Amino acid sequence: MTYAADSFDILPRIPSWVISKHSKIPEDVAFMSGAALSHLHLVLAMPAIPQDLLRARLALKAAEVCVTHSGRPERTAELRDAVGFLQPGDSPGPAGEIILSWHRAVERPVTVKGLHRALRHVETDQIATWLDGCDPRGAGQGGPVARAATVFQAVIEEHPRDYTVSLLLADAALAQALGWTHIRPLLALxxxxxxxxxxxxxxxxxxxxxxxxxxxxxxREASDLARRAARVKEVAPKLRAKGAEEAVALFLSRDAVAPTALASLRSDRAARRFCDRLVELGVIHELTGRDTFRLYGI
Structure with missing residues (x-):
């Protein structure tokens, strides 16, 4: 069973005038970003979107940006490997730490405690000081985007070149000001x-x-994942493997899944067969191009 990539549209597209780059007038640019956030706010509330998966995918992209800014060579494939096969006690390396920070940050509601869990080398009190330095509602700070910019500047002044910390906390400030429960890395991207x-x-x-x-x-990413998630959910009832429901749920929440992570399928061999079956059905893809140590994702 296969599906046409553009067989239907699930989410409304953002109006072209919202993303126009013609104007450089600050008032116009601020108006455009407000309109873009308003549209995105409505889109992200739609139940068709696999929220955990979307945040995981955006976290990967944000991590790649931060790794690039830091001058490191790792890109998407290496970052997926860094966390996809990580075992307890293993060192993920500098690039792996960056993607782990973003993954931890987007997994849970945005709180000071949760951000400290993501940025373990930064003290809780310091994170609270940066975020509490501005009104969480954006009042008196020019709105959510201005508040996020203020937080970014405060962090980068204390942690020069630590772009992961500064961008992650700026996006956290933006999420708080918008009333979002979770971070979506907009400024990082x-x-x-x-x-x-x-x-x-x-x-x-x-x-x-x-x-x-x-x-x-x-x-665009949300719309694409909504289509893909709909296909997975259509196929899921036809899967007879024991533990298939839990395995499908994992694919709907992670950017990349190693067969060894599919514990509900009882054995590595059963997990590999299950992944191969989903590939045959056209609802997931093998992401590495390797014969061994493979990763799969929607």
């Missing part, structure tokens, strides 16, 4: 390397521009 050196009004303008472009990217 949208800010360019040159933007990270800006401050004040220039930084706020760059954040507004980043929001407009990233909102469209996230909407």
């Amino acid at each position: 949208g800010l360019k390397r040159a933007d990270l050196q800006k401050s004040g009004e220039e930084l706020r303008l760059a954040c507004h521009q980043a929001i407009s472009s990233t909102a469209a990217q996230v909407t």
Whole structure:
């Protein structure tokens, strides 16, 4: 069984004028980012979206951006490997720590305790000071985007070149100001390397521009994952393997899954057969291109 990639649209597309890059006037740019956030807010509330999977996919992309900013060579494949086969007690390495930070940050509701769990080398009191330095509702700070820019600038001044901490906390501040329960890495995906050196009004303008472009990217990703998740759910009742329901749930919550993680299927051999069956049905893909140590994802 196979499916046409564009057989139907699940989510509304963001209007083209919202992501227009013609205007450089600060008021226009701020208006566009507000419209983009409003559209994204509605899209993310739609039940068709596999929220855990979307956040995991965005976390991977954010980690790759941060790894690139830090000058490291690892990209998507290496980052997936860094966490996909990690065993208790293993060291994930510098790049692995970055993607683990993002994964931990998006998994749980955005709180100071949860952020400390993601950024273990940063003290809880320090995280609270940065986030509490601005009104969580954005009042008096020019709105959610301005608040996020303020947090980014405060963090980067104390932790120069630690882009994971500064971008992650900026996106946490944005989520809090928007009333979102979980982080979606918008600024991490949208800010360019040159933007990270800006401050004040220039930084706020760059954040507004980043929001407009990233909102469209996230909407496309959400729509794609909603289609893919619908296909998986259509096939799921036909799967007869014992433990199939739990295994399907794992694919709907993780960017990449190793067969060894499918504990509900009782054996590695059964897990590999189950993954191969889902590939045959066209609802998941093998992500590595390898014959061994494979990873699978929707």
